Amino acid sequence: MTSSYNKINNQLLEAIRLIVGSESVITQxxxxxKYSHDETEDLRYYPEVVAKPKNVQEVAALMKLCNENLIPVTPRxxxxGLSxxxxxxxxxxxxxxxxxxxxxxxxxxxxxxxVEPGVITEVFIEAVAEKGLLYPVDPASKGSCFIGGNVSHGSGGPRVVKYGTIREYILNLEVVLPSGEIIWTGANTLKYASGYNLTQLMIGSEGTLAIITKIVVKLIPRPTLDTLLLASFxxxxxxxxxxxxxxxxxxxPSALEFMERRGVEWVIQHDGIAFELxxxxxxxxxxxxxxxxxxVIFSDCEKINGVLEAFDCKDVLFADTSAQKEELWRMRRTMAVSVKSNSVYKEEDTVVPRAGLPQLIKGIKETGSKYGFESVCYGHAGDGNLHVNIIKGHMSDDDWNNRLKDGIREIFELTVSLGGTLSGEHGIGLVQKGFMPLKxxxxxxxxxxxxxxxxxxxxILNPGKIFE
Amino acid sequence: MTSSYNKINNQLLEAIRLIVGSESVITQxxxxxKYSHDETEDLRYYPEVVAKPKNVQEVAALMKLCNENLIPVTPRxxxxGLSxxxxxxxxxxxxxxxxxxxxxxxxxxxxxxxVEPGVITEVFIEAVAEKGLLYPVDPASKGSCFIGGNVSHGSGGPRVVKYGTIREYILNLEVVLPSGEIIWTGANTLKYASGYNLTQLMIGSEGTLAIITKIVVKLIPRPTLDTLLLASFxxxxxxxxxxxxxxxxxxxPSALEFMERRGVEWVIQHDGIAFELxxxxxxxxxxxxxxxxxxVIFSDCEKINGVLEAFDCKDVLFADTSAQKEELWRMRRTMAVSVKSNSVYKEEDTVVPRAGLPQLIKGIKETGSKYGFESVCYGHAGDGNLHVNIIKGHMSDDDWNNRLKDGIREIFELTVSLGGTLSGEHGIGLVQKGFMPLKxxxxxxxxxxxxxxxxxxxxILNPGKIFE
Structure with missing residues (x-):
């Protein structure tokens, strides 16, 4: 790999314009x-040029050009993304x-x-739902994220706990390699034992290996009934x-989500969700x-109730109507945005074997006390996946910029000691890569x-990410 | 990669004996x-030496020794295996x-x-069943195959159709690299988005990347009821x-298996299974x-019945007792052995999107007519996975040895044209690698x-397999 990349000069810019058309090139x-940031903290990095290709041939031509001229390429x-x-x-x-x-x-x-990678996840979920089918990978950002980004990050969401991870639903990918070559990674089959599984390797590779241009997705029959309950502890x-x-x-369960009181408070304050805390x-x-x-649903709920009682649950609220269900889900889904709109923040995406969760959250709070930061935790507890939002609040800039990273390190050390790892579904990207040697x-x-x-x-492809 | 491997000389043999103990080394x-063949046709290749290590350190020392001395290593x-x-x-x-x-x-x-890789799959399945848990990956050879081999081949079995492939159940692996280094490939977590997924890369890599020494497996609650039915067409x-x-x-369904009449005939003849055909x-x-x-099971069966009628099903037999269920499953599970005990054979492991099955089986029979071979087909139809047993029968040695491969090529060409690939669960190994350029x-x-x-x-590791 090289560290001596070239800049995009006028000649290359002209070549890019010829490939995708001038109207699909941004240089101002x-x-x-808009392209200089994602949803990760307040980080800003400007590309020199943005190109918006419309088909696989254009992607291939762009890649070949950049590969031959040592121009870094970042797919978006x-x-x-949160990393x-x-x-x-x-x-x-x-x-x-x-x-x-x-x-x-x-x-x-x-x-x-x-499906093409730039389809919004929820648009796809709704299109297949109309046919009575389920695509169960629905991250909190489903209303705005792209399915291609989900594949690249190994994204999850609440329903993975019952229906299996995104790895079970992505069957085959058309991708463009840095060389400009176009391949299908595998076959459109539910099972695959024909050489190293390139489809699986692409999932979670965060745009560092190839650019995805088509996705073959497995669907399943859609369940027709559901019950939602909120248990208080x-x-x-x-x-x-x-x-x-x-x-x-x-x-x-088809979802088993954890939310801390502080998160609910902020959702009530910021999103006007009516809820008596x-x-x-x-x-x-x-x-x-x-x-x-x-x-069956009733009998499952009875079993769950038995467990909740044994863990000193104080109250169980059953959502009676679709509107109530929607409101409870909105509480969970908007939590990330609400918490983050309060303060500068950092979000960590810890994952452990699920029985390790009590130890993990206890440790996170102890670390917070030690380093003087507040944290708000929520996430896909059924998968052992806890999102930890660290809030700057009253922390001094010096503590935030210098001392905090030792606290985050302690949280990851605990995660790893519990058999877990640094990210369950957000990826490593730029901001977590410094912690990778912990695991x-x-x-x-x-x-x-x-x-x-x-x-x-x-x-050339997405340099500086994951481990570089 | 090298093609100039060395032989195991006396000095190296002595070193191997020192590592694992003389009693665990075979040279006669x-x-x-016993180690010169698997279940693939009648192929025989003798290793120079067999070593039977008992722990990861011994595997590491053997690998290091062989790597330094360019000795080929084949894990077993x-x-x-069928490839x-x-x-x-x-x-x-x-x-x-x-x-x-x-x-x-x-x-x-x-x-x-x-679990260690040398545990027999069925032993493991029964051990977790005693705790009310399910490990749903149960290939037909479950009574004799090892779970490590299942991981290496991406093995399946009947229940994968409902519960997901082996990829969903293998969370983490301890492996020894050819260098002798020992690593865990990932974390013991249900979700994973922390760098290229080495666990997934190991699954189906057929012992060519590293040797598996420990396997972390996901389990699920075991269903308590089942109904089995046999539909005739x-x-x-x-x-x-x-x-x-x-x-x-x-x-x-938790299993959806296809069997051809000829396979059932042979099972009746060879295994003394009482069944009126x-x-x-x-x-x-x-x-x-x-x-x-x-x-729910009853309602699902009614829906299935409706479909069967629409497809001109002639007869549906419900298994009333455990003994009847066992007998029907035995029919399916022993089919491979029965068919193969009749004749020299070759087994192909085609897989297509499941709606392509009618075209696939029609094409297989047409190819058989053209090339003069009989085939017996059965398999995990719910996954689109059809095992094709080609029987030598009265075929001349010349046709068997020379002309047949063109017929097999035609079958794979059809498989690929239907969106499928060469193997769904048996792997490519030695015997299918010549067909890989078709896909x-x-x-x-x-x-x-x-x-x-x-x-x-x-x-050095398992040379000559998959694509080499």
Missing amino acids: HDDLE GAGT GGSLPVMGGLMIAMERFNQILAIDEQNLQAI SSNEAACGAVSAIFRAGVI KEGTEAFLLIEVDGTNQD YSEVHFELWRGIKKAFDKNG | HDDLE GAGT GGSLPVMGGLMIAMERFNQILAIDEQNLQAI SSNEAACGAVSAIFRAGVI KEGTEAFLLIEVDGTNQD YSEVHFELWRGIKKAFDKNG
């Missing part, structure tokens, strides 16, 4: 602003995939779809303790059970570098 | 026979993992287990056509529905070679 500083989806994966830290060309916004086919015979540990007990009782309630579990039979050795880094090199000999 | 030709599980993946085609050292036969932990808090196409229609009706029945679907509620380009081969090189610079 003001117009580039919707810019909703800085789409920030063009070395400048160069940004390839924005927003014009790849077509659902090409929903194959009801095979329960598969072919007097402590974080009690709520987290109930999580693994629910599975041990033989139930797999009782004295002594410190944490919540939002639990959804779905299926096709009301008796991974030089042997891992060397393997990753070797894999990177197999795809991207010149190191 | 007669004793090596139970030797039940020749464990055949030591370059001689050298075989590392037999049979002493890695311990279930190290079943963690009922997290619904996870840690007057044609292969009708049976295969019903497969995708069942899913479209909103049902995900009616005139005009040409194909069967074995369908299992499981769950925790009898009403994959030199660009794929170059990527795979690069990945291989990142793990195995000297090319």
Whole structure:
């Protein structure tokens, strides 16, 4: 890999314009602003040029040009990432995939779809739902994120806990390699044992290996019924303790989300959600059970209730109407935005085996006390996946900029000691890569570098991310 | 990678003995026979030496020794493979993992287990079942295959159709690299977005990247009820056509297996299974529905029945007792062995999007007519995964050895044209690698070679497989 990239000169800019058309090239500083950040803290990195190709041939031509001229290339989806994966830290060309916004086919015979990477996740979910089908990967940002970004980050969402991760739903990918070559990574099949699985390798590779241009997705029949309940607890540990007990009782809920009191408070304040927050309630579990039979759902809810009682649950609220369900989900989904609108923040995406959650949240709070930061935690507790929002609040700039990283390190050390890792669904990108040595050795880094090199000999694609 | 491997001389043999102990080293030709073949056709390749390490340190020391001395290393599980993946085609050292036969932990808090690769799959399935848990990956050879081999081949089995592939259940692996370095590939978490996913890369890599020494497995609550039914059809196409229609009706069965009449005939003849084969029945679907509620199972069965009628199903037999269920499953599971005990054979492991099955089986039979071979087909139809057993029968040796491969090529060409690939769960190993260019380009081969090189610079590990 190289560190001596070139700048985009006039000749190259002209070549880029010839490939995608002048109207699809951005060079003005003001117009580039939108592409200089994602949802990660308040970081800003400007690309030199943004190109918006409309088809795979244009992507291939751009890649070939940049590869031959050692121009860094940063692929960009919707810019909703939380780890800085789409920030063009070395400048160069940004390839924005927003014009790849077509659902090409929903194959009801095979329960598969072919979709372009720039389709908004929720648009796709709704399109297949109209056919009675389910695509269960629905991150909180589903209303704005792109499905291509979800694949690149190994994104999750609440329903993964029952239906399996994105790895189970992405069957095949059309990708453009840095060389400009176009390949399909695998086959449109539910099973695959035909050589190293390039599809799986692409998932979670954060745009560092190739650019995705088509996605073949597995779909399943959509459950017709669901029940949603909100359980209140007097402590974080009690709520987290109930999580693994629910599975041990033989139930797999279709969502099992944790929310801290402070998060709910901010949602009430900032989003005008009407909710009576009782004295002594410190944490919540939002639990959804779905299926096709009301008796089974009822029986699952009874089992869950038994567990909740054993963990000192103070109150269980059943959502009676669609509107109530929608309101409870809105509380969970807007929490990230509400919390972040309050203060400068950093978000960490810890994941542990789920029975480790009580220890994890206890440790996070202790670390907060030690370093003087407030944290608001919520997340996909059923998967052991806890998002930790660290709030600057009254912390001094010096503590925030210098001392805080030791606190974050302690949180990750605890995560790793519990059998977990640094990210469950947000990726490593730019902001977490400094913490990677807490979990991974030089042997891992060397393997990753070797894999990177197999795809991207010149190191032009999304440089400076994950491990570089 | 190198093609100039060395032989194991006396000095190296002594070093191997020092590492694992003399009693765990095999050098006598007669004793090596068992290790010279797997279940692939009648192929025989003798290793120079077999070593049976008992722990990861011994595996690491053997790998380091062989890597430094350019000795080919072939890892071996139970030797039940169907593509020749464990055949030591370059001689050298075989590392037999049979002493890695311990279930190290079943963690009922997290619904996870840690298991050594040499544990027989069925032993593991039964051990977790005793705790009310399910590990749903159960290939037909489950009574003899090792779980490590299952991971290496991306193995499946009937239940994958409902519960997801082995990729969803393998969370983390301890592996030894050719250099002798020992790493964990990931974390013990249900979700993972922390760098290139080495765990997923190992699954299906057929022992060419590293040797697995520990496996962290995800478990789920075990369903308590199931119903099994056998549906008879007057044609292969009708049976295969019903497969995708069942899913479209909103049902995900826990098994959906296809069997041709000829396979059932041979099972009756060879395994003494009592079954009345009616005139005009040409194909069967074995369908299992499981769950925790009898009403739901009943309602699913009614939906299935509706589909079966629409596809001209002639007869549906419900298994009333455990003994009947066992007998029907035995029919399906012993089919491979029965068919193969009749004749010299070749087994192909085609996989297509499931609605392509009728076209696939029609094409297979047409190709058989053209080239003069009989085939017996069965498999995991719900996954679009059809095992094609080609029977030598009365075919001349010349046709078998020379002309047949053109017929097989035609079958794979059809598979690929339907959106499928060469193997869904058996792997490519030795015997299918010649057909890989039907699906994959030199660009794929170059990527795979690069990945291989990142793990195995000297090319010592299981050389001559998949793509080499």
